[in-house]
Structures are given as C-alpha cells and as structure tokens.
Amino acid sequence: MIDVSHLSYVIADHQxxxxxTTQLPRNQITALIGPNGAxxxxxxxxxxxxxxxxxxxxxxxxxxxxxxxxQVLAKRMAIVAQQLHVGSRIRVADLVxxxxxxxxQGRLSAADNAAISDALKRFDLTALHHRFLDELSGxxxxxxFLAMAxxxxxxxxxxxxxxxxxxxxxxxxxxxxxxxxxxxxxKSVVVVLHDLNFTLAWADHVVAMRAGQVVFxxxxxxxxTSIALSDLYQTEIEVTSLNDRRFALYHR
Amino acid sequence: xxxxxxxxxxxxxxxxLSVGSLFLGAQALTLSGxxxxxxxxxxxxxxxxxxxxxxxxxxxxxxxxxxxMQLLVRNRFVEPGTTGTNEAAMLGLLxxxxxxxxxxxxxxxxxxxxxxxxxxxxxxxxxxRLPPQQPLLIPLVGLIYAGVLMSIATFFAYQxxxxxxxGVWMSGEFSGVLAGRYELLWLAGAxxxxxxxAADQFTIAGLGQGLAISLGLRYGxxxxxxxxxxxxxxxxxxxxxxxxxxxxxxxxxxxxRLMGDNLRQSLPVVAGIGGGLVLVCDMLGRVLRSPYxxxxxxxxxxxxxxxxxxxxxxxRSHA
Amino acid sequence: MHDISLPAPPAYRGNSPHPLTNRHLWALALxxxxxxxxxxxWGGGWQSSYILQLRLxxxxxxxxxxxxxxxxxxxxxxxxxxxxxxxxIMGFDALFLLMKTVLVFFSTALSLQFWxxxxxxxxxxxxxxxxxxxxxxxxxxxxxxxxQLLVLVGVIFGxxxxxxxxxxxxxxxxxxxxxxxxxxxxxxxxxDRDALTIAATLMGALFIWLAGSHRRLDVLxxGRNSAQSLGLRYDxxxxxVLAAIAVLVSVSTALVGPxxxxxxxxxxxxxxxxxxxxxxxxxxxxxxIACLILVTGQTLFERILNLQSSLAVVIEFCGGLLFLTLLxxxxxx
Numbered sequence: 001m002i003d004v005s006h007l008s009y010v011i012a013d014h015q016x017x018x019x020x021t022t023q024l025p026r027n028q029i030t031a032l033i034g035p036n037g038a039x040x041x042x043x044x045x046x047x048x049x050x051x052x053x054x055x056x057x058x059x060x061x062x063x064x065x066x067x068x069x070x071q072v073l074a075k076r077m078a079i080v081a082q083q084l085h086v087g088s089r090i091r092v093a094d095l096v097x098x099x100x101x102x103x104x105q106g107r108l109s110a111a112d113n114a115a116i117s118d119a120l121k122r123f124d125l126t127a128l129h130h131r132f133l134d135e136l137s138g139x140x141x142x143x144x145f146l147a148m149a150x151x152x153x154x155x156x157x158x159x160x161x162x163x164x165x166x167x168x169x170x171x172x173x174x175x176x177x178x179x180x181x182x183x184x185x186x187k188s189v190v191v192v193l194h195d196l197n198f199t200l201a202w203a204d205h206v207v208a209m210r211a212g213q214v215v216f217x218x219x220x221x222x223x224x225t226s227i228a229l230s231d232l233y234q235t236e237i238e239v240t241s242l243n244d245r246r247f248a249l250y251h252r
Numbered sequence: 253x254x255x256x257x258x259x260x261x262x263x264x265x266x267x268x269l270s271v272g273s274l275f276l277g278a279q280a281l282t283l284s285g286x287x288x289x290x291x292x293x294x295x296x297x298x299x300x301x302x303x304x305x306x307x308x309x310x311x312x313x314x315x316x317x318x319x320x321m322q323l324l325v326r327n328r329f330v331e332p333g334t335t336g337t338n339e340a341a342m343l344g345l346l347x348x349x350x351x352x353x354x355x356x357x358x359x360x361x362x363x364x365x366x367x368x369x370x371x372x373x374x375x376x377x378x379x380x381r382l383p384p385q386q387p388l389l390i391p392l393v394g395l396i397y398a399g400v401l402m403s404i405a406t407f408f409a410y411q412x413x414x415x416x417x418x419g420v421w422m423s424g425e426f427s428g429v430l431a432g433r434y435e436l437l438w439l440a441g442a443x444x445x446x447x448x449x450a451a452d453q454f455t456i457a458g459l460g461q462g463l464a465i466s467l468g469l470r471y472g473x474x475x476x477x478x479x480x481x482x483x484x485x486x487x488x489x490x491x492x493x494x495x496x497x498x499x500x501x502x503x504x505x506x507x508x509r510l511m512g513d514n515l516r517q518s519l520p521v522v523a524g525i526g527g528g529l530v531l532v533c534d535m536l537g538r539v540l541r542s543p544y545x546x547x548x549x550x551x552x553x554x555x556x557x558x559x560x561x562x563x564x565x566x567x568r569s570h571a
Numbered sequence: 572m573h574d575i576s577l578p579a580p581p582a583y584r585g586n587s588p589h590p591l592t593n594r595h596l597w598a599l600a601l602x603x604x605x606x607x608x609x610x611x612x613w614g615g616g617w618q619s620s621y622i623l624q625l626r627l628x629x630x631x632x633x634x635x636x637x638x639x640x641x642x643x644x645x646x647x648x649x650x651x652x653x654x655x656x657x658x659x660i661m662g663f664d665a666l667f668l669l670m671k672t673v674l675v676f677f678s679t680a681l682s683l684q685f686w687x688x689x690x691x692x693x694x695x696x697x698x699x700x701x702x703x704x705x706x707x708x709x710x711x712x713x714x715x716x717x718x719q720l721l722v723l724v725g726v727i728f729g730x731x732x733x734x735x736x737x738x739x740x741x742x743x744x745x746x747x748x749x750x751x752x753x754x755x756x757x758x759x760x761x762x763d764r765d766a767l768t769i770a771a772t773l774m775g776a777l778f779i780w781l782a783g784s785h786r787r788l789d790v791l792x793x794g795r796n797s798a799q800s801l802g803l804r805y806d807x808x809x810x811x812v813l814a815a816i817a818v819l820v821s822v823s824t825a826l827v828g829p830x831x832x833x834x835x836x837x838x839x840x841x842x843x844x845x846x847x848x849x850x851x852x853x854x855x856x857x858x859x860i861a862c863l864i865l866v867t868g869q870t871l872f873e874r875i876l877n878l879q880s881s882l883a884v885v886i887e888f889c890g891g892l893l894f895l896t897l898l899x900x901x902x903x904x
Contacts (some may be wrong), residue, residue, distance in 0.1 A: 050462045074468025081462045087326045087387070087515035088458040098456055102468040106452040106516070132512055152467070293616065329723065388723045393898055395726055396660075399831060400891035407884045425739075473622055497730070544743050553734030561727055 001026050002047060002156070002190075007056035009042055009184040009212075016042045017053070018212040024205070026156070029182055031203035031220070035210055035233055040192045041082055041160050045138070048079035048158050073114045074102035076153040080145050082192075086133050092144045093129040096120060096231040099151030115151050122177060123147040124170065138165035146174065150181075157181070159191040163198065175202045196237070196248035200224060208232050221246075255517045258510065262524035266308070269531045273304040276535055278543050293455035298431045306434040307426050307534045307548065308527035310489050311499060313440035315526025316447055316499020316519065317485040317525025320478045323458030323513070325379050329564075331500030332372075332486040335379075336394065338495045339401035339485040341373020342421050346405055350412055361436065361491050368483035371401060376479065424489070424549030426494035426534050433492070440488040443481050444523055450477060452516035458513060496549045501527055505563055529555075589717040595844055599859040607634075614874050628764055631837025634768050634868055636823045637862030642781070644834030645820035645841065645857045649792045649850070650812050654842065655894070656722060657834030663703070663820040664829040667867055670698040672739045674809040675776075694819040703817040704810065740837050763826075770822040777815055785850040788812070792848060828831075830883055832890025837861045839893060 002024040010015040017039045024030045024047075032040040045056050049065055058065040068076075078099075096119050099203050100112040108116075114119070120126045123164040132223045133141055142165045149157060161237065163171045179202060181187040193199045198231045199206065199220065206224050207217040215232055229237040229248065269551045275281045277300060284529055285292045318331040325335070332338050344367025348360045355363075379390050409415045447454065456464050459473045489496065503526040511518050533555065534548035610633075612625050644657045653661045657713070658664070674694060706728070706842065716879045781788075790803045841857040 025346065045462075048462075050464060050465055070470055071468040072467065074466065077466075079462070079466045081460075086459060087328065088323065088455070089508050090455070090513055092457065094455075094512075094514045095459075098452075099460075102457065149466070166526060309904060378895065378899065388720055389898075392722050392726065393895065396832075396891050396894055399897065400888055403755065403884050403887040403891065410884065499615070541742060543743075550734055550738050554731065554738060557727055557731035557734065561731070564724055564727070569776065 001061065003062075004043070004047065005056055005059070005060040007043070008054050009039075009046060009051065009053045015212055016087055017046065020056070020209075020212075020214055022217050024188070024207070024209055024213050026188045027182060027186060028188060029178055029205035030188075030205040031192065032191045032207050032208060033194075033196070033198045033232070034198055034209035034215070037098060037211075039212040040209055043209065044079065044158050044160050044190065044192060045081075048077060048081065049073070049172065050081075059154065073104060074152070074154070077156040077158065078154040079158040080148040080149045080162060080203075081229050082164065083092070084141055084145055086141070089132045089134055091129070092125055092131055092133065092136070092147075093120065095133060095144055096129075096147045096151050099148040102152060105244065115153065119147040119151040120154075122150065124173075139167060139170060142166060143170060143174075150177075155188060157187060157189045159189070161192050161194060163193065163195060171198070178202070196224075196229065196250070200239070200246040200248060253511075255521075257562050258521045259524075262528070266286075266528050266531075269528055270308065273307070273531055274300045274533055276538055278495060280308060280408075280520050291416055299429075302431045302434050303426050303429045303534075304531065305529045306429045306437050308507065309434075309437040309441045310424070310426075310493055310496060311503075311527035311530030312523035313437070313444045313485045313526075314489060314499040314530075315503040315522045316444040317482045317500070318526075319507075319519070319522050320447060320454060320482050321384065321500065321502035322504055323454050323515075324478045324482075325376065326382055326460065327387055327390045327456060328438050328505060328508070329501070330394055331367075331498070331504075332393050332482055332496060333369060333497040333500065334394040334398060335369045335375040336398040336401050337375070337482060337486045338490060338497075339398045339405060341365070341368035341483070341490050342418065342495075343367055343371070343401060343488070345421060346408060346414065346417070349417060350408070350493055351413060357436070357491065361487060363543070364491060365484045365487035369479060372479050372483050377491070381509045384464050386439050408419075421490050421494050423547045424494040424552070425545075425547035426493055427545045427547075429493065436492050438486050440485045440493070441486055448515075450474070451519055455513065455515045456479060468534045469529055494547075494549060496530065497553055498560065499530060499552060501531065502563075504555045506559070582873050596852065596855055597865065601858060601893030603866065604857055604868065606863055608865050610874075611869045613870060622626050628767060629869075630866065631767050631771065632826050633865045634862050635767065635774060636827050637865045638858040639774060639823040640830060640833050641821040641837045641841070641857035641859070642778075642854050643816045643823070644838045645850070646788070646812050646816050646819075647770075648835075648838055649788055650809060650816070651721065651790065652794055654838065655835070656725075657832070657838070658816055658820050659829065659834055660722065660729070661725030662732055663816070664824040664831075665729040665732035665736070666702055666706075667695070667821050667824040668829065669736045670702055671695050671737075672736045672743075674698065678732045678737050689765065689769050692825060695825065696773070696818055699821045700817040702721050703813060705875050707813060707826070720903065759895065764827060770826055774820060774822055777818060780815070781850075781854060784808075785854060788850040789848065796870065831887055833883075833886050833895065834862070834890075835894050836886065836890040839897065843886075844847060858862075862903070 005021050007017055007020040008015070018041075020043060022183055032044065033063075033093065034040055040158070042051070046053045047065075049058075050071075064140060065073070069252060093116065096116050097108060097112075099119070100115060100177060102106060104112050116126070117126075120129050123146055125140070125143055125147055128136065128144075133144060142162065146159070146162060146189060149159075159178075178189045178191070182189055182204075191203075193203070194222070203220045205218070206220045208215045208228070224239065224246075226237060227240045227241060229239065233250075236252065237248050239246055239248050241247065267378060274296060279295060281295060281300065286296060314332070321330050321335060321337075322328055341364045344364040347361045347367070348355060352359075352497050362428065366444060370517055375394060378393060378397060405418060408474075409418050453469060453474045456467055456469055457471060457478070461471050464474070478548040486495075504522055507518050507522045507525060511521065530548055530552060536551050537546040537548050540546055540551075607630060610630055611623065647656060647658045647661075648654055663677050674691070785807060787803060790798050790801055791805065791808055793801070837857050837860050840860050841853060842862070845852050845856050847853065864886070865882070868886065872882045872885075
C-alpha cells in the first residue's frame with residue numbers, strides 16, 4: 001500500500017497540491033482522474049520521488065520514501081512520464097534494456113535478455129527493436145517506454161496518461177496487460193487516465209482530484225457515480241450500464 | 253554496420269594516421285635513418301611521438317567532453333566551447349597568472365579546472381530555465397554567456413597587458429609540444445577512460461532526470477561527475493595546448509548519426525574519431541605552409557564550422 | 572458573472588504623429604548635445620586647437636558608429652521580425668573583416684598599394700554587400716521561417732568567418748598583416764579622418780533614403796504575407812534593407828571594429844522607451860540612444876576613470892548580460 005499523508009507542493013506561489021491524504025491499495029489498478037490542472041501528474045511525480053514535496057510524506061509499504069535507497073526503490077517502483085521528449089538517439093532494444101539496469105547495473109544476463117525479449121513481444125515492438133527512438137511515431141515511442149518500465153519488473157508501476165498517443169488496439173492491449181500483471185503477477189498499478197470509459201472498464205480503485213485536492217476516492221463501482229463525476233468535471237456525465245459493463249455518457 | 257566494424261575502421265585509421273604523423277615534419281625522417289642515426293631517434297622520441305600522442309589525447313578527450321556535455325544538457329548543439337567552460341577556465345588561468353604566477357603548473361591547472369567547473373555549473377543553471385521545446389535557444393544562450401565571460405577576461409587582460417596570453421589559450425596548437433611539456437594530457441585521457449566505465453549512467457542521464465530517477469540512478473552524482481570531468485578536461489587542454497573549438501560539437505554529432513547515442517557502444521568511436529580528426533588537422537597545418545605552421549585549432553575551426561552548418565541545415569529536411 | 576464597468580477607452584485620434592512632435596526624441600537629442608559638449612570641453616585642454624580637433628574627429632567617429640549600429644539593428648530586427656537578433660550576432664561584422672582580409676590577401680594582384688583610402692573603403696563595402704546578398708540568398712532565406720535555426724546558423728557563420736580570417740592572416744606577410752591589425756579589435760582611439768569623411772557621406776545618403784521610406788518599413792515589419800497583400804514589393808524592399816544594413820555594418824566596423832552586443836542594448840532600450848512600431852520614431856531614437864551610450868561611455872572611460880580598457884569590452888559585457896537577464900526572465904522567446 002502507498003500512503004500519502006498531508007502532501008503539499010508549491011511552486012512559484014502556485015499551490016499545485018494542497019494537503020493531500022489518500023491511500024493507494026496494493027494489487028489493484030488505481031486510476032487518478034480529474035480535470036486538467038488538477039495536480040494528477042504532480043501527485044504521481046511526488047509518489048515516484050521525481051519531485052520533492054513542500055510538506056508531507058509518502059510511505060510505501062510503511063517505509064518512508066525518502067529513507068529508501070534509490071537503487072532499492074528502483075526495483076520496487078517504476079514510472080513512465082507523460083512528456084517523453086528524447087534528445088538522444090537510442091535504439092528501442094537498448095532503451096528497453098535499461099529497464100534491467102536496477103537489477104544488473106548494465107551487465108545483462110541471459111535472464112535479463114529473456115525479459116527484454118518478452119517485453120518487446122508484449123508491447124508489439126519486436127519488429128522495431130533495432131530502430132532509433134527518434135524514428136518512431138509518438139505511439140510507438142510511448143510503447144517503448146512502457147516496455148522499459150515493464151522490464152523493470154517492479155511491484156509498483158506508475159503511468160502518467162499512458163493512453164495519450166496510443167491507438168484503440170494498443171490502448172486496449174495495454175490495459176489488458178496491466179490487468180494481467182495485477183491479477184496474475186501480484187503487481188500494483190497507478191495510472192492517470194483521461195478517458196472515463198477506460199477508468200470504468202479497468203480500474204479497481206479511483207482517486208478523483210480537482211484543484212490540487214482529492215475530491216473523492218474509493219472502489220470504482222462505489223464512488224464513480226453520475227453525480228460524483230458530474231460534480232468533479234463540472235459537466236453533465238451519466239454513468240450507465242450495458243451488458244454488465246459500465247459506461248460514461250458525456251458526448252452530447 | 254555493426255559496432256565492431258566501426259571499431260576496426262576507427263582503429264586502423266588511427267594507426268595509419270599516427271604513423272604518418274611520426275614521419276611528417278620540417279625535418280625529414282625515414283625508417284632507415286631511424287635505425288642508423290641516434291639523433292633521428294631522439295627527434296622521434298622528444299618531438300614527433302609526444303606531438304602525435306598529445307594530438308590524439310586532446311582530440312579524443314575533447315570529443316568525449318563534448319558528448320558528456322550534450323547528454324547532461326540534453327542538447328545536441330553544445331560543447332565546452334559553447335557553454336562558457338573554456339572561457340571560465342581562461343578566467344581562472346588569468347587570475348592565477350596575475351595573482352600567483354609562480355605557482356606550480358599543477359596548482360594553476362587546479363584553479364583553472366575549478367573556475368571551469370563554476371562556469372559550467374552557471375551555464376547548466378541557466379539552461380535549465382529555458383524551455384525544452386526550443387533546443388536551439390540553448391547553444392545561442394551558451395555562446396552569449398561565453399561572450400560575457402570572455403569580455404570579463406578581455407577587460408582584465410587589457411588592464412594588465414596580458415592580451416597575448418588569451419591569444420595563446422584561445423588557439424589550440426601542437427607545434428610547441430615536446431617530451432616533458434604535454435604529460436598533463438594523459439590525465440585528460442585517463443578521465444575519458446573513467447567516463448567509459450560510467451557510460452551507461454551517462455546514456456540514461458541523457459534520457460532525462462525523471463527516467464534516471466525511476467531507474468534508481470543518483471542523477472545528481474552523475475551530473476557532478478560529468479561536469480567535473482568536462483571542466484578538468486577543458487582546463488587541461490587549455491593549459492597545455494590551447495582551446496580547440498568544434499571538436500566536442502562535431503564529432504559526437506557525426507558518430508550519433510552513424511551509431512546512435514548508446515555510449516557503451518559509441519564512446520570508443522567518438523574518442524577515436526576525435527583524436528583522428530585533430531591529428532589530420534595538425535598534419536595539414538604542418539604541410540600547408542611549411543616551413544611555417546598553421547594551428548590545428550584554426551584548421552579544425554573551418555572544417556568543424558562547415559560540417560556543423562551542414563548538420564544544422566540538413567536537419568530540416570531530416571525532421 | 573461579475574459585472575465590471577470598464578472606463579471608456581480613449582477615442583482614436585490617428586496614430587501617425589510626426590517625429591518632430593515626439594517628446595522622447597527631443598529629450599534624447601538634447602541629452603546627446605549635452606553629452607557631446609561634456610566630451611569636447613571636460614577637463615580643459617580644449618583651448619588647444621590641436622586637442623580640440625582630435626576630440627572632434629573622435630566625436631564624429633562615435634556619432635557615426637552609434638548612428639549606424641542603432642539604425643542597422645532596428646532594420647535587421649524588422650527584417651527578421653524578432654527582437655533578439657543584431658547584425659553582429661549574425662556574423663555581419665566578422666564577414667566584413669573577412670572581406671577586408673581577402674582584399675588584402677590579394678592586394679599584390681590587385682595592386683592595392685596604389686589605391687587611395689576612399690577606393691579601398693568603397694571596395695570593402697561593395698564586397699560586403701555582394702557577400703551578404705549571396706549568403707542570404709544561398710542559406711539564410713531557407714532558414715528564415717525558423718528564427719532559432721537562423722540565429723544559430725548566423726552565429727556559426729560568424730565563427731567560421733573569424734576562423735577563416737585568422738587562417739588567411741597566418742598566410743599573410745607581416746607588412747600586409749599590419750594593414751589589417753587596427754580593424755581586428757574594437758577601438759575608439761585611432762579613427763582615420765579620411766575614413767570618417769567617406770563614412771559620413773555614405774550614411775548621409777542612406778539616411779535620406781530611409782527618411783523617404785520609413786513608412787514602407789512599417790509595412791515590411793508585418794511579415795511577408797501581410798505586406799504583400801497590402802501591395803508592398805516585399806522581396807525588393809527586403810534586399811534593399813539588407814544592402815543598407817551591409818553598408819551600415821561596413822561603416823561602423825571599418826571605423827572602430829566589431830561590436831557584438833551594443834545593438835542588443837540599444838534595441839532593448841529603444842523599444843522600452845518608444846513603445847511604438849513606427850520606424851519614423853524607432854530609427855532616430857535608436858541612433859540617438861546608441862550615440863548617447865557611446866559618447867557618455869567614452870567620456871567616462873577616457874576622462875573620468877582613466878581606464879585603459881576599451882569601452883567596447885564593457886559594452887559587450889553589459890549587452891550580453893542584459894540579453895541573458897531578459898532571457899532568464901522569459902522576456903525573450
């Protein structure tokens with residue numbers, strides 16, 4: 001379990017996160033949702049220690065995040081950021097290989113290579129493995145970074161808007177991978193999602209944010225209601241179900 | 253081509269060039285002369301061999317410094333010559349020359365390296381405040397930053413009549429290299445080897461701070477190691493032979509085109525091509541207007557600028 | 572919904588005031604006259620006609636350089652449609668030095684020693700115009716839409732020109748080299764009287780042209796598409812302006828040598844003072860401000876501080892620092 005308590009983040013007089021206290025359950029898919037500028041990415045970054053909060057702390061499995069050695073932490077938690085601006089010319093296989101860095105410090109064993117090969121296959125990158133990142137499309141590059149984080153083989157996987165550049169097929173297959181990792185691999189996933197329908201379809205737990213604060217959180221089926229979501233996004237949203245699946249209708 | 257093909261090509265090219273460099277110069281030197289005449293052997297050991305080694309070491313370590321700088325700033329268009337590192341080193345040297353001219357060279361060197369370190373950190377600080385979407389702004393700012401540092405140096409050099417020193421530090425030249433006067437450069441070479449052991453870390457750092465942290469790297473340490481290496485190498489080169497602009501810019505860019513930025517693979521080629529190109533320029537400088545010499549830095553300035561311009565203008569059609 | 576009643580906007584009264592009615596310009600002119608007076612008469616010695624004459628030539632040089640740098644920078648910024656470029660950053664003065672070196676390099680073949688100063692100067696300027704046009708046509712026109720690329724290419728060209736100049740100088744005889752040395756560093760000390768006369772004449776002609784066409788420059792600043800749809804012959808005017816800049820850079824570089832960041836300082840000050848896009852106001856203001864900086868700076872350095880350092884170095888420092896500050900504050904994008 002990840003415990004976030006009284007977390008605040010202030011940058012240049014802007015209160016990005018305002019006294020956030022919430023819990024992210026183990027062995028589930030947690031979706032961070034909310035309107036633009038709610039602070040979802042900042043919260044994710046603070047949990048992954050990408051930025052230092054002004055106040056408050058994050059505990060992972062009861063341990064304070066700042067007390068954990070970075071190399072140890074890198075085996076427990078991986079993050080894929082939203083901005084994947086890459087200046088270097090790195091081959092896809094090399095990038096995915098860096099996912100094994102926390103385990104092997106660059107000396108890849110046969111097991112490491114098998115893991116890399118598996119990740120390339122899972123994310124549909126085998127044919128692209130020799131290409132340079134700057135020769136890929138946005139979605140392909142996104143998949144390469146996802147594959148790297150997957151290869152890192154951590155208990156926790158944090159993804160910031162991973163569906164952004166992906167087409168229908170790859171978006172769905174990514175969520176299915178995550179589901180499988182959680183259900184059969186004992187992993188835990190936290191993911192920032194913009195698409196409510198993906199949230200309703202895949203997430204076990206929801207943390208809804210607005211203006212740097214948590215508005216509501218809890219199991220998806222309980223808290224993601226028409227009223228709560230309409231209030232969160234300040235626009236009319238109707239949650240309905242069809243063939244036992246829940247949908248959000250907000251298109252017109 | 254596979255990396256090992258590049259290694260073989262680079263190595264054989266370097267070997268040929270080095271042998272050529274040993275036998276090229278104002279005084280004729282032949283293999284038979286070498287065997288029969290002890291004076292010729294002296295010439296080889298005291299002048300030609302040190303000069304060739306100094307050229308190779310300088311070129312290789314400047315190219316490595318360039319690639320490190322590019323990964324740390326995450327920008328293709330920087331090198332110690334465009335980030336104020338060289339100018340800051342010169343400022344430090346100028347201060348030592350003014351205030352403590354009789355200090356041993358190692359101490360002078362240290363001051364220059366510390367000053368270069370401060371200058372580089374200043375640039376890094378400045379570059380972090382620029383929007384990452386405008387990659388070309390960074391080298392521009394670097395050049396102006398370097399210009400400001402240079403004007404400070406010029407101001408004091410003017411006041412104390414030391415302008416000619418600046419001229420010497422500014423133009424990389426190997427004609428004065430003799431045994432006993434270039435050995436500091438081995439330290440620059442050693443630093444480049446050190447970099448190779450941290451090649452993966454630098455490659456990861458080049459992918460961004462967030463990713464580096466996610467992989468458990470101590471990003472701050474990598475940056476510190478990189479900045480320290482770059483500053484030391486620049487200061488060493490300036491003290492012994494003078495600044496060589498464009499080496500750190502052009503070589504990594506060319507190698508990156510050919511084999512990408514995975515340093516573990518590309519660093520030997522970067523170093524090799526850096527050393528080889530500078531050696532070619534030095535050899536050209538020896539023959540173009542013999543018996544006079546043209547500094548290698550001048551020739552590389554022209555070659556490097558032309559290559560860099562074609563990279564810049566070619567980039568548009570590539571993108 | 573908040574109901575805020577705004578004060579009524581001022582009525583439109585036309586926006587093309589005559590330069591002669593602008594208070595800022597008059598104030599600048601007055602300040603410049605005072606500065607010139609101080610420069611000529613401060614600290615005594617002016618009773619000697621020799622010293623006074625010396626100072627007059629120097630003052631003339633400062634004014635010529637100031638006016639040409641100021642005007643050239645504003646013109647260049649109009650041409651490239653941005654506020655951070657100066658001809659010097661883009662390597663114009665390095666190009667001039669290169670052309671001069673090339674001319675000296677071939678001096679024996681051209682029997683340069685028989686040319687008088689005027690012909691040499693005109694020869695330099697003509698080559699400068701030719702080279703500027705050629706480079707613009709070949710390279711810069713392609714990069715024009717990407718300002719940052721344009722800048723970087725210009726900067727590298729500047730470095731290239733400087734290195735080639737240095738390279739050629741290595742190949743020169745010492746006697747030939749002496750012909751060049753004076754131009755290599757910015758120096759306000761030894762301004763040649765002949766050169767000053769020619770420079771002043773050239774600039775006078777240019778300013779008459781500018782006085783007649785500054786309104787077209789206002790349209791040029793709108794950019795190619797808008798200007799053309801307003802009926803301006805954009806490409807022709809662009810080339811004319813480029814030639815004018817080449818002449819102005821030749822004048823200032825020939826007189827005192829390269830000044831990289833003075834233009835930056837001047838343009839930043841001009842825009843913040845005038846708050847106008849009208850070239851009828853901008854051009855004279857830039858010229859006046861540049862002259863004011865140079866004359867006051869030179870008085871300060873030469874008469875009061877007694878510093879040996881060239882004023883140019885300090886101007887470089889201030890200009891560069893201002894630029895970096897503006898960048899760091901996000902004022903320049």
